Amino acid sequence: MTPAQPLADLDTAALRAAHADFSAAYDELKAAGLALDITRGKPSAEQLDLSNDLLRLPDGEYRDAAGTDLRNYGGPNGLPELRAIFAEALGVPVPQLLALGNSSLTVMHDTIVQALLHGVPGGELPWAGRSIGFLTPVPGYDRHFTILERFGIRMIPVPMNDDGPDIETVASLLAADDSIKGMWCVPVYSNPTGAVYSEEVVRALVSLPAAPDFRLFWDNAYVVHHLSDERPAPIDVLALAAEAGNPDRPLIFASTSKVTFPGSGVAFFGASETNVAWFQHNTAAQSIGPDKINQLRHVRLLRDQEGLAAHMERHRAILEPKFAVVDETFRERLAPWEAGSWNAPKGGYFVSLDVLDGCAKRAVQLAKEAGIAVTPAGATFPYGDDPRDANIRIAPTFPPLDELRAALQGLCTAILLAESEALLAERN
Structure with a gap:
C-alpha cells in the first residue's frame, strides 16, 4: 500500500500506485457481497424500543387534567x-x-x-x-x-x-x-x-x-x-x-x-x-x-420537561457512539490523504462530508455498486444540483454499530478511488 499523504501532492507515479491500491481494495469490497444502507436519518430499532410503553399507554385513561x-x-x-x-x-x-x-x-x-x-x-x-x-x-x-x-x-x-x-x-x-x-x-x-x-x-x-x-x-x-x-x-x-x-x-x-x-x-x-x-x-x-x-x-x-430531557439522554447513549465511529473512520481513512472534510456535530442526526470537487456522485455510485446505499449526491441542494458535486450527507443513526462501521469503511474506499481517478484524469 502506498504511504498515505495528500493525494493532490503525489507525483503521477505515486498517484497511479495509490489508485491501483484503491482499485484492489474496491474489488475486494465488491466481492464481499454487502447489503448496507445509510441513506436516511431514521431512529434505530434500539431507539424505538425506548418508547415501547406508548404501546401500552394510556392504560385505560382517556381524560386530560381538566377532565375532558x-x-x-x-x-x-x-x-x-x-x-x-x-x-x-x-x-x-x-x-x-x-x-x-x-x-x-x-x-x-x-x-x-x-x-x-x-x-x-x-x-x-x-x-x-x-x-x-x-x-x-x-x-x-x-x-x-x-x-x-x-x-x-x-x-x-x-x-x-x-x-x-x-x-x-x-x-x-x-x-x-x-x-x-x-x-x-x-x-x-x-x-x-x-x-x-x-x-x-x-x-x-x-x-x-x-x-x-x-x-x-x-x-x-x-x-x-x-x-x-x-x-x-x-x-x-x-x-x-x-x-x-x-x-x-x-x-x-x-x-x-x-x-x-x-x-x-x-x-x-x-x-x-x-x-x-x-x-x-x-x-x-x-x-x-x-x-x-x-x-x-x-x-x-x-411526564414533564425533566422527563423529556431524561428520555433524550437515553437516545444520546445510543447515538453518541455511532457519531464517534463516523469521525474515527474518516480520521483513519480520509484524513491521511486529505480526501475529505466533515463536521463533528454536537447534536442532530447527520454528518456533512465534503469530498474533492467533482467526485461526490462518482463515490456514491461506486459505493452503491459495492452494496452500500448512501444518500444521493446532490440531495442536500435544490433540484439535486450540487454545483461543486462535493457534498455527501452521512446518516449514521439507523444501522447497528458494526454495519455502520462496515458501510463507512466501504464508502471511504469508494471516495479514495473516485478522487484518485479524478486527479489522474486531470494529469492525462
Missing part, C-alpha cells in the same frame, strides 16, 4: 399538558403552541398551501398566481426542497456558515427581490451540517428589511437531540422578532418523530398570536381535532 373526554371530537389546539412539556425547548408560550398530528412535514406542507391559497397576515395577495421565491440554506434538507419544487416555488441557495446562513447574502437577496416570501431554517443542529444559529444571526433574520409577508419557516426538528454536554443556549425567536417589529415573521415547527415513534408521534406549530389565529382559521376546515389519545400517551411517557 379525549375520545371525542374537539380540542383543536392539542393537550395543554403536552404543549407545556415542549414549550420551553421550542421557546413558544403554551397558548401559542399547537399540538397536532404526527408529522411536522405535513404541517409545513399545509402551511405553504394555505399561504399559496389565502396569503398570510400582512400580505395583500395569496402567494399563488405569481412568481415567488424561497431562500434555501445549503447544504440543506431535501424534503424542504421537495415541497417547494412541488409547487413551483423558486429556490435561491444561501451558503451556510457554522453560525447559520450567511447574513450578507440573505440581506442582499431580500433587498433586491420582494418576491422572496420565505426561508427555510433549521436553527439547532442544522440538517446536515450540524450548525447552530447564533443570536446575532437570528437577530438579523428577524430584523432585515423584507416583504411584509416574508416568513421564516423555523423547523426546530433537533432542538432536544443533543450528542454532548455542550448545549446551545436557547434563542427565543418569537421574542426577538417582536422586539424587531416583525412579530409575525417566524413560523415554528417541530415534532416528536425522533423522540418517540416517527409514524405515531406529535407535530407542533408555534407562532405569534396573529399567525396562530390565521393557522387555526385555515385548518378548521380540515380537521375537528388531532389524535388526543396519542397525545395523552406522550404525556404519560414523558
Whole structure:
C-alpha cells in the first residue's frame, strides 16, 4: 500500500500506485457481497424500543387534567399538558403552541398551501398566481426542497456558515427581490451540517428589511437531540422578532418523530398570536381535532420537561457512539490523504462530508455498486444540483454499530478511488 499523504501532492507515479491500491481494495469490497444502507436519518430499532410503553399507554385513561373526554371530537389546539412539556425547548408560550398530528412535514406542507391559497397576515395577495421565491440554506434538507419544487416555488441557495446562513447574502437577496416570501431554517443542529444559529444571526433574520409577508419557516426538528454536554443556549425567536417589529415573521415547527415513534408521534406549530389565529382559521376546515389519545400517551411517557430531557439522554447513549465511529473512520481513512472534510456535530442526526470537487456522485455510485446505499449526491441542494458535486450527507443513526462501521469503511474506499481517478484524469 502506498504511504498515505495528500493525494493532490503525489507525483503521477505515486498517484497511479495509490489508485491501483484503491482499485484492489474496491474489488475486494465488491466481492464481499454487502447489503448496507445509510441513506436516511431514521431512529434505530434500539431507539424505538425506548418508547415501547406508548404501546401500552394510556392504560385505560382517556381524560386530560381538566377532565375532558379525549375520545371525542374537539380540542383543536392539542393537550395543554403536552404543549407545556415542549414549550420551553421550542421557546413558544403554551397558548401559542399547537399540538397536532404526527408529522411536522405535513404541517409545513399545509402551511405553504394555505399561504399559496389565502396569503398570510400582512400580505395583500395569496402567494399563488405569481412568481415567488424561497431562500434555501445549503447544504440543506431535501424534503424542504421537495415541497417547494412541488409547487413551483423558486429556490435561491444561501451558503451556510457554522453560525447559520450567511447574513450578507440573505440581506442582499431580500433587498433586491420582494418576491422572496420565505426561508427555510433549521436553527439547532442544522440538517446536515450540524450548525447552530447564533443570536446575532437570528437577530438579523428577524430584523432585515423584507416583504411584509416574508416568513421564516423555523423547523426546530433537533432542538432536544443533543450528542454532548455542550448545549446551545436557547434563542427565543418569537421574542426577538417582536422586539424587531416583525412579530409575525417566524413560523415554528417541530415534532416528536425522533423522540418517540416517527409514524405515531406529535407535530407542533408555534407562532405569534396573529399567525396562530390565521393557522387555526385555515385548518378548521380540515380537521375537528388531532389524535388526543396519542397525545395523552406522550404525556404519560414523558411526564414533564425533566422527563423529556431524561428520555433524550437515553437516545444520546445510543447515538453518541455511532457519531464517534463516523469521525474515527474518516480520521483513519480520509484524513491521511486529505480526501475529505466533515463536521463533528454536537447534536442532530447527520454528518456533512465534503469530498474533492467533482467526485461526490462518482463515490456514491461506486459505493452503491459495492452494496452500500448512501444518500444521493446532490440531495442536500435544490433540484439535486450540487454545483461543486462535493457534498455527501452521512446518516449514521439507523444501522447497528458494526454495519455502520462496515458501510463507512466501504464508502471511504469508494471516495479514495473516485478522487484518485479524478486527479489522474486531470494529469492525462
